Amino acid sequence: MAFEPVLTNHVREPNSFTLDFYLRNARGYEGLRKALTLKPGDIIDQVKASGLRGRGGAGFPTGLKWQFVLKDTPKPKYIACNADESEPGTFKDHVLMERNPHLLIEGCAIGCYAIGAKIAYIYIRGEFYHVQETLERAIEEAYRAGFLGKNILGSGFDCDVYVHRGAGAYEAGEETALIESLEGKRAQPRIKPPFPAVAGLYQCPTAVNNVETLCNVPLIVLNGPEWFAGLGPEKNGGPKLYCISGHVKRPGVYEASMHTTLRELIYGDQYAQGMLDGKKFKAIIPGGSSVPILLDKDLDTPASFDHIQKAGSLLGSAGLIVMDDSVCMVWLAMNLLHFYRHESCGKCTPCREGGDWLYKLLQRVENGEGRAKDIDLLFGVASNIVGKTLCAFGDAAATPVLTTLNLFRHEFEAHVKEGRCTLPAPWRAKQPVMAH
Amino acid sequence: MSFHPEMDYAPARFHRSERKLAEAGEAFAYTAENQAKFDGIVTRYPADQRKSAILYALYLVQQQQGYITGASMRFVAGQIGCTAAEVEDVVSYYTMFYTKPVGKYVLNVCRTLSCALLGAERVTEELCGKLGIHPGQTTPDGEFTVIEVECLGACDRAPVVMVNDDWHERLAPEKAAAFVDDIKERGRAAFTGCHLHVEKK
Ligand SMILES: Cc1cc2nc3c(=O)[nH]c(=O)nc-3n(C[C@H](O)[C@H](O)[C@H](O)COP(=O)(O)O)c2cc1C
Ligand code: SF4
Ligand code: FES
Numbered sequence: 001m002a003f004e005p006v007l008t009n010h011v012r013e014p015n016s017f018t019l020d021f022y023l024r025n026a027r028g029y030e031g032l033r034k035a036l037t038l039k040p041g042d043i044i045d046q047v048k049a050s051g052l053r054g055r056g057g058a059g060f061p062t063g064l065k066w067q068f069v070l071k072d073t074p075k076p077k078y079i080a081c082n083a084d085e086s087e088p089g090t091f092k093d094h095v096l097m098e099r100n101p102h103l104l105i106e107g108c109a110i111g112c113y114a115i116g117a118k119i120a121y122i123y124i125r126g127e128f129y130h131v132q133e134t135l136e137r138a139i140e141e142a143y144r145a146g147f148l149g150k151n152i153l154g155s156g157f158d159c160d161v162y163v164h165r166g167a168g169a170y171e172a173g174e175e176t177a178l179i180e181s182l183e184g185k186r187a188q189p190r191i192k193p194p195f196p197a198v199a200g201l202y203q204c205p206t207a208v209n210n211v212e213t214l215c216n217v218p219l220i221v222l223n224g225p226e227w228f229a230g231l232g233p234e235k236n237g238g239p240k241l242y243c244i245s246g247h248v249k250r251p252g253v254y255e256a257s258m259h260t261t262l263r264e265l266i267y268g269d270q271y272a273q274g275m276l277d278g279k280k281f282k283a284i285i286p287g288g289s290s291v292p293i294l295l296d297k298d299l300d301t302p303a304s305f306d307h308i309q310k311a312g313s314l315l316g317s318a319g320l321i322v323m324d325d326s327v328c329m330v331w332l333a334m335n336l337l338h339f340y341r342h343e344s345c346g347k348c349t350p351c352r353e354g355g356d357w358l359y360k361l362l363q364r365v366e367n368g369e370g371r372a373k374d375i376d377l378l379f380g381v382a383s384n385i386v387g388k389t390l391c392a393f394g395d396a397a398a399t400p401v402l403t404t405l406n407l408f409r410h411e412f413e414a415h416v417k418e419g420r421c422t423l424p425a426p427w428r429a430k431q432p433v434m435a436h
Numbered sequence: 437m438s439f440h441p442e443m444d445y446a447p448a449r450f451h452r453s454e455r456k457l458a459e460a461g462e463a464f465a466y467t468a469e470n471q472a473k474f475d476g477i478v479t480r481y482p483a484d485q486r487k488s489a490i491l492y493a494l495y496l497v498q499q500q501q502g503y504i505t506g507a508s509m510r511f512v513a514g515q516i517g518c519t520a521a522e523v524e525d526v527v528s529y530y531t532m533f534y535t536k537p538v539g540k541y542v543l544n545v546c547r548t549l550s551c552a553l554l555g556a557e558r559v560t561e562e563l564c565g566k567l568g569i570h571p572g573q574t575t576p577d578g579e580f581t582v583i584e585v586e587c588l589g590a591c592d593r594a595p596v597v598m599v600n601d602d603w604h605e606r607l608a609p610e611k612a613a614a615f616v617d618d619i620k621e622r623g624r625a626a627f628t629g630c631h632l633h634v635e636k637k
Contacts, residue, residue: 098630321550
């Protein structure tokens with residue numbers, strides 16, 4: 001069954017980000033027009049029936065999330081669109097916002113209508129300034145054409161969409177940390193419950209939704225929930241954007257159904273076209289840096305939330321990082337722990353101190369100065385972070401260590417035994433990278 | 437003493453908030469243009485939630501004088517209606533705010549996995565070698581600063597470097613030194629930009 005892209009079908013065409021293009025080629029704002037003739041509750045029911053699952057990482061059903069947003073309250077409600085996109089290996093929201101921004105704006109407006117909000121804040125990471133300019137221009141166009149603002153399309157519904165620029169913090173992607181950051185504080189998570197649907201932004205009911213998630217909403221309203229659900233395996237419907245990076249011939253963002261296997265995504269002609277320089281495949285991280293590694297034997301797994309989970313990993317943000325056999329797995333864990341150590345928000349001890357400790361241990365093993373007992377120590381420290389932290393970051397930080405130890409323990413042992421890195425790739429630095 | 441008997445390192449002291457805090461610097465106030473921008477943005481948030489505009493306010497400071505000083509933090513506190521400590525709390529958390537002068541071109545080299553797999557470690561090495569500085573430092577002539585940053589969200593175009601707010605993609609290590617010369621010669625024109633800007637090609 002051939003799959004026709006619906007989110008990214010026009011992104012390579014000139015001016016795809018303009019309102020004019022969107023109206024002419026993509027049935028632009030027809031979804032919003034239709035939504036405004038429906039009851040808000042009906043839209044939520046449609047999204048529920050479509051089975052749309054959040055594309056930000058957790059895969060939680062979006063319709064349910066919207067249903068949980070407190071109804072009987074005098075407080076205003078909000079949508080906080082998560083455009084923080086900082087998970088290593090993930091770059092799909094980037095493409096959507098830069099090349100198809102009106103789809104997101106339309107999704108925000110429909111979302112607001114459905115949950116009874118009047119304002120959507122798009123929280124975009126500070127590094128995406130070039131994307132932000134495109135997005136803001138699109139929002140201006142939408143206001144001028146009457147798709148945003150007061151009394152949209154004569155329906156009496158008011159909606160404002162604003163872009164809010166972050167300033168460099170991975171943790172701002174966690175939903176409650178994002179809200180804290182929107183309120184002008186450090187991006188540190190809150191204790192849940194209460195969940196954002198009850199007390200989120202300014203303690204008001206808030207739906208936090210990923211960019212790709214919201215982009216699917218106009219399509220569901222236009223084409224119906226059955227169409228959407230039919231695009232993929234059961235409970236994994238709809239189009240999905242896959243970000244493929246690392247040692248492949250043609251890295252990029254590819255849209256496919258969740259029937260598509262990891263092997264097709266890596267080797268398929270219309271996808272990444274196989275390994276770079278004809279090298280041998282070693283491992284793949286299928287869902288952004290914080291999920292367990294899969295091996296060649298797992299590649300025939302369809303890249304859906306449920307199938308990947310059954311194979312022992314997670315689809316997460318669908319950031320597929322592919323590695324050839326020049327990659328040392330101790331180095332890999334060290335590289336990722338540098339990330340987690342740096343990005344920990346510092347609120348809980350196991351994550352803040354444990355991440356630093358893991359990084360230092362890994363650095364020692366990688367540089368050939370490790371002791372045999374460091375391997376068990378690594379395992380011990382990592383296992384003691386899992387499940388003991390305020391947000392999912394802690395588990396994510398421990399994962400690179402646990403998964404490499406689980407699958408490639410012999411590489412750690414060889415480093416300790418030989419007193420050096422046993423796989424020093426040519427693309428590595430000549431001097432060991434120092435902690436700083 | 438470390439916090440755990442098995443941890444035989446110097447105490448775990450790394451945290452992003454432990455950067456050296458700002459000097460007071462000279463008196464600060466927005467230009468009329470920046471003041472107008474700030475007053476415009478604040479209206480996007482509920483009237484009792486001016487603090488939401490704090491990141492924007494700090495970006496304006498940074499645009500105006502290059503980095504954020506103690507005096508400018510107090511100024512922002514006045515604009516927002518919060519304490520200077522709250523402003524400092526925010527400044528010290530987010531990595532895109534500088535509390536000391538940086539070069540005219542800040543080369544933010546992505547060092548995370550996908551970029552590293554395609555030679556990002558060596559890009560930093562080559563850039564630093566060419567400029568004679570270490571990561572985190574600025575050249576004596578004030579032209580370049582090299583900073584290692586984490587994933588920039590464009591891993592398919594690895595290795596990625598963000599220069600101030602501009603992008604440069606697919607900077608192979610072999611091309612790093614020539615890239616520096618190119619910037620000296622052509623300024624912003626040396627950057628590839630984001631490849632998604634297909635129109636610009
Ligand atoms: C440490 C951490 C970082 C996260 N980063 C992001 C992110 O960059 N973008 C995103 O959309 N979701 C991110 N999430 C997931 C969000 O918390 C949240 O689940 C998501 O925005 C909900 O939207 P969705 O239901 O549409 O996926 C992150 C979660 C955690 C724990
Ligand atoms: S797990 Fe880490 S990132 Fe999450 S709240 Fe705790 S310290 Fe912060
Ligand atoms: S790893 Fe460098 S941009 Fe993502």
